[in-house]
Amino acid sequence: MREIFDPIKRILLYILLTAATILMSFPLFWMISSSLKTLEETNSAGIIWLPKAPTLDAYIGVFQNSDFLRSYFNTVFYTSLALAGTLLSIAIVAYAFSRIKWPGRNLVFFIMLATMMIPPQALIVPQYVFFNKLNWIGTFNPIIIPGYFAGGAAMVFLLRQAMSQIPKELDESAFVDGANHFQIFWEVVLPLVKAPLATVATFLFVGMWNNLLSPLMYLQTVDLYTLPVYVSTLYNINLTVQQWPTIMTAAVLTTVPLIIVFFFAQRFILDGVVVSGLKG
Amino acid sequence: MVENPYLDAILTAIAAIIFIIISCFAVGWLARYIAKLTGASRKEQENTFAGYLFASPWIVGFLIFVIVPLGFSLYWSFTDYRVISSEPANWVGLENYAQLIINDDGFRASIINTLFLTAIGLPLQMGVALLLAVLLNQKLQGVRVFRMAFYLPVILGFNTAVLLSWRLMLNTGTGIINQIIRSVTQAVPPIGYVVRGGIFFQELTSAFFLGLSSGSFNLMTRVWEAGFPAANRVPLWVESPMWTKMSVILLMIWGAGAMMLIFLAGLKNIPKELHEAAEVDGASSWKRFWKVTFPLLTPYIFYNLIVGLIAALQIFEPIYVLYRDNQPLVPSAQSMVYYLWQASFSHFEIGYGSAISWIILIIILIITSIQFRVQDRWVTYELY
Numbered sequence: 001m002r003e004i005f006d007p008i009k010r011i012l013l014y015i016l017l018t019a020a021t022i023l024m025s026f027p028l029f030w031m032i033s034s035s036l037k038t039l040e041e042t043n044s045a046g047i048i049w050l051p052k053a054p055t056l057d058a059y060i061g062v063f064q065n066s067d068f069l070r071s072y073f074n075t076v077f078y079t080s081l082a083l084a085g086t087l088l089s090i091a092i093v094a095y096a097f098s099r100i101k102w103p104g105r106n107l108v109f110f111i112m113l114a115t116m117m118i119p120p121q122a123l124i125v126p127q128y129v130f131f132n133k134l135n136w137i138g139t140f141n142p143i144i145i146p147g148y149f150a151g152g153a154a155m156v157f158l159l160r161q162a163m164s165q166i167p168k169e170l171d172e173s174a175f176v177d178g179a180n181h182f183q184i185f186w187e188v189v190l191p192l193v194k195a196p197l198a199t200v201a202t203f204l205f206v207g208m209w210n211n212l213l214s215p216l217m218y219l220q221t222v223d224l225y226t227l228p229v230y231v232s233t234l235y236n237i238n239l240t241v242q243q244w245p246t247i248m249t250a251a252v253l254t255t256v257p258l259i260i261v262f263f264f265a266q267r268f269i270l271d272g273v274v275v276s277g278l279k280g
Numbered sequence: 281m282v283e284n285p286y287l288d289a290i291l292t293a294i295a296a297i298i299f300i301i302i303s304c305f306a307v308g309w310l311a312r313y314i315a316k317l318t319g320a321s322r323k324e325q326e327n328t329f330a331g332y333l334f335a336s337p338w339i340v341g342f343l344i345f346v347i348v349p350l351g352f353s354l355y356w357s358f359t360d361y362r363v364i365s366s367e368p369a370n371w372v373g374l375e376n377y378a379q380l381i382i383n384d385d386g387f388r389a390s391i392i393n394t395l396f397l398t399a400i401g402l403p404l405q406m407g408v409a410l411l412l413a414v415l416l417n418q419k420l421q422g423v424r425v426f427r428m429a430f431y432l433p434v435i436l437g438f439n440t441a442v443l444l445s446w447r448l449m450l451n452t453g454t455g456i457i458n459q460i461i462r463s464v465t466q467a468v469p470p471i472g473y474v475v476r477g478g479i480f481f482q483e484l485t486s487a488f489f490l491g492l493s494s495g496s497f498n499l500m501t502r503v504w505e506a507g508f509p510a511a512n513r514v515p516l517w518v519e520s521p522m523w524t525k526m527s528v529i530l531l532m533i534w535g536a537g538a539m540m541l542i543f544l545a546g547l548k549n550i551p552k553e554l555h556e557a558a559e560v561d562g563a564s565s566w567k568r569f570w571k572v573t574f575p576l577l578t579p580y581i582f583y584n585l586i587v588g589l590i591a592a593l594q595i596f597e598p599i600y601v602l603y604r605d606n607q608p609l610v611p612s613a614q615s616m617v618y619y620l621w622q623a624s625f626s627h628f629e630i631g632y633g634s635a636i637s638w639i640i641l642i643i644i645l646i647i648t649s650i651q652f653r654v655q656d657r658w659v660t661y662e663l664y
Contacts, residue, residue, distance in 0.1 A: 010420070017415055021429040024534065028436070030456060031445040042448070047459045077286060081293055089300070089337040102331025103315070103324075112338060115346060117648060119594045121617045122641040125624050125633040126349035126356070129363055140289040145296045149341020156338065181330045210439040212597050213617075217625060224285055228440040235444050237605045244448055251441030262435045266428050270541065 031255070035059070035248040042244035058245035067222055068250060071230035078140050078215075078226060079208045086147035087201050091193075093150040094159035095185050099171060109160075116153045121213070128217060142218040143211070143226075152207075155200045162196035163189055195268045202265040209258060227254045303340045308333035357634035362627070369631065376635035387636065389493035389611050390619035391643070393525060396489050397615065398592040398647075401529040406584055409539035410577075414569075416540070417547040427544075431537040438597035443531070447602055450517035450527055458514040465511075476509040483509075486522040490612060518602055521612030528598045528613070539584045546580035547573070578659040586651060593644050596621065616640045 034042050036054040062068055096102075097109050131142040150156055170192075171184045179187070190197070212228040219225055225233075231254055234247045262269075311332035315325045332339070357376055361369035380387050412430050416423055436442045449456050465472035483503045491497035499522070517527045550573060558568045596617040603613045614622070620640060624633025 013415065013418055013420060017420075017426045020412060020415070021426055024429055024433055024537075027442060027445045027449060027534070028432070030449055031442070034445075034448060043454050045454060047456065047463070078289070081289060085293060085297070092334050093338040096331050096334030100327055100331040100334060102311075102328045102335075103320075105331060105335075108335060108339065112342070115342065117590070117645060118346065118350075119590070119617070119640060119644055121594055121596065121620060122637040123346065123349045123353070124620070125630055125637050126353040127345065128625075129352070129356075129630055130349060132363060139285055139292075141292045144289055144293060146341065146345050148293070148296050148300060148337070149345060150338040151341065151345075181334065185334075206435050206437065210437050210597075212438070212440060212600065213621065216600075217621075231444065232440045232601055232604075235447065235601070247444050248448065251444055254439065254441035255436055258435055258439070259432070262432060266431070270424075270427055270431060 028255070031248050031251050034244055035252045037245055039241070039243065039245055042248075043241070055245075058249040061246055062249045062253065067225075067230060068253075070223065071225045071227050072253070074140075074224060075209065075226040078143060079205060081140075082144040082147045082208055083201065083204055085144070086151055086204055087197070089148055089150040090152060090155050090159060090200060090204075091190065091197065092185065094156050094163055095181075095189060097156070097160045098163035099166075099184070099189060100181065112153045112156065124213070124217065131218065137218055138220045138224065140219075140224065143214050147204075152204065155203060159193065159196055159200055162193045166192050198265055199268045202261060202269060205261055206258060300337055300340065304333050304336035307336040307339060353634040353637055356631050357638050359631045360629075361631040361634075363630050372631070376632050377639070379632075380635055380639060385494070386611065386614070386623075387616075387619055387639075390614045390616045392489060392493040393613060394593055394595070394615045396525055397528055397532070397595060398589060400525075401532040402585070402588050402592050404529060405532045405536050405588060406539055406581065408533050409536040409584065410543050410581075412536065412540045413543035413547055416544055427541075430540055433535050434537040437535065438531070438601075440597070440601050443598055443601040446527075446531060447518060450530075452514065452516050452519045455517070457517070461514050462512075472511060476511070476513060479509045479513055479515060482515075482526060483522045486525065489525075490521060493611075518609070521609060524603060524609050524613035527602065528595065531598050532592070532595075539588065542580050542584055543577065546577045550576050575660045579661060582651075582655055582659045586648060589648060589651065590644065593640075593647065616643070 033050055035058055036056070037048065037051040038055055038057070041048050041051055097105065097112075127142070127146075128137075131137060134141075136142050166189060170188055171179075174184050174188050210228060211226070212232070215226045215229050219229060222230070222233075227250075231247070231250050234250055235242060308329045312325050312329040315328040320328065356369065358371060358373060359369035360372050360376075416427055416430070433442075450458075452458060461475060465475055480503075484500065487500035487503045488497070491500050503522070515526070516523045517530075518524065554572050554576075555568060558572050563571065594617055595615045599613050599615050599618045600621075603609045616636075617640065620633060620636045623629065623636060
């Protein structure tokens with residue numbers, strides 16, 4: 001019975017999985033397909049799966065749009081500057097919570113975990129006033145600098161779990177050799193947590209690249225807009241006809257870096273770094 | 281201030297790093313001094329210094345970006361402070377809170393909308409995540425590829441670009457989703473009845489919740505009187521107030537991959553012997569799922585529930601991208617955070633906005649702590 005049943009079950013499973021994959025990736029497919037269509041085709045009453053004569057007009061238009069190109073550069077600039085500082089400070093703090101024994105460590109760690117309950121949005125109003133006092137409205141500072149203070153308790157937690165698993169003897173022997181905490185952090189611990197570090201870096205990158213609310217509040221002028229803010233202005237409810245091919249082209253170009261990063265980082269993310277952190 | 285925004289950002293970043301280093305050493309020295317006073321050994325003093333030095337970026341940031349803002353916003357929530365006016369803030373007592381709770385229809389609607397998204401969207405999201413995880417937990421070749429495909433939406437997340445792709449797909453007349461629904465229902469009439477039944481049920485439910493937030497149930501009566509939807513009816517995704525929240529829920533379900541990954545880990549942790557023993561005892565696979573797998577998964581379900589609750593109660597981006605400026609639809613779709621953003625930053629009424637933030641904070645804390653309270657009724661930990 002089993003021998004007859006199994007291949008059928010197997011085929012059924014594959015059909016289900018393929019159907020789910022098609023559904024899950026459909027928005028992406030539709031984005032690419034629509035970016036190659038003409039305006040008439042995106043508004044056509046019949047289904048056009050793929051444009052009959054793919055046109056790159058929208059791409060040419062977008063590449064000549066200086067606002068779009070500037071917002072692309074802004075996003076790359078802000079993300080790299082913010083990512084470097086955030087990642088380093090998170091690693092330093094995770095080191096303090098995993099490799100050093102100090103009085104008050106458990107209490108501070110508990111408070112840090114408790115802050116994950118506070119929605120960041122509950123803080124946007126007072127933070128706005130604070131950044132206004134610093135004259136930071138209309139600059140990149142409010143979306144870069146807060147991360148330098150180890151922004152992201154969940155990421156600190158993830159990295160701490162990974163660092164806790166390194167055997168204590170390693171740094172003890174380094175201590176005997178006369179190394180200090182900075183050297184142990186940089187030369188012993190960091191090289192051993194490369195995979196979790198890559199995971200955290202990916203999550204941070206994705207969060208920054210997708211971030212809409214704070215850039216929207218703080219950047220104010222089109223010169224400083226990041227991609228999510230700029231792309232959202234392309235869709236304007238007051239227009240009778242939306243320029244869908246242009247919007248979808250901008251969307252494709254916005255998502256490409258995300259897909260590339262995910263492609264390289266997926267084995268770190270999916271193979272249980274996140275999940276093994278959970279268990280501790 | 282430097283004219284060039286990029287140079288300005290780099291210089292400020294350097295200044296911030298210098299500030300962090302100085303304050304870290306200050307905290308470290310202070311901690312060592314206190315340790316010395318309490319008579320700790322030399323090694324303990326060194327560890328105290330190093331520990332506080334390394335943890336200080338977070339400690340200092342926590343004080344600057346969380347504690348101080350929370351304190352100020354608590355104070356401002358009792359005042360009429362406005363950031364653009366030069367007048368000092370006046371103490372108004374509980375007026376902001378009273379206004380919000382009693383008079384502000386928009387805020388009440390935003391709470392009901394958010395609870396709707398959470399109560400209906402989150403179970404659907406978790407159900408789909410569990411289903412995908414069960415499908416992926418089979419011994420099949422190519423599972424890695426499927427897993428990647430299911431997780432990709434999490435990475436794309438609520439990026440504006442992806443949300444606009446959904447906006448295009450959800451167009452009522454020419455959107456691909458409705459076009460597929462139309463052609464399928466025309467080809468296979470029985471499916472048409474199912475779809476129309478779904479539309480009827482969905483519109484009644486949404487109209488009921490809209491009635492809750494507006495106080496009048498006219499819309500629901502009208503839907504009921506209109507009766508069973510006609511054959512050519514399709515969902516009015518981003519066009520009718522009765523569908524706006526459904527579109528957001530669709531997006532939530534699409535991003536179920538993060539929860540799926542957690543469930544998958546849970547399924548992999550279940551000892552094989554348990555299943556084999558149940559099979560020997562003659563339990564059907566359906567029964568095995570509910571009696572063996574499900575109880576062992578409850579800790580993972582609980583984790584997903586908490587993370588999902590916090591995320592759903594803070595939803596903002598889909599509402600901003602899909603419905604911003606679309607006045608007839610905004611009241612039916614706005615979430616608490618969207619309302620906070622709009623109320624605070626359209627008139628820069630900091631006092632009123634602070635009161636909204638505090639109510640949102642309290643709602644989230646109450647809902648999550650209820651979950652923690654009732655967890656021992658259904659979460660099984662002892663088998664691990």
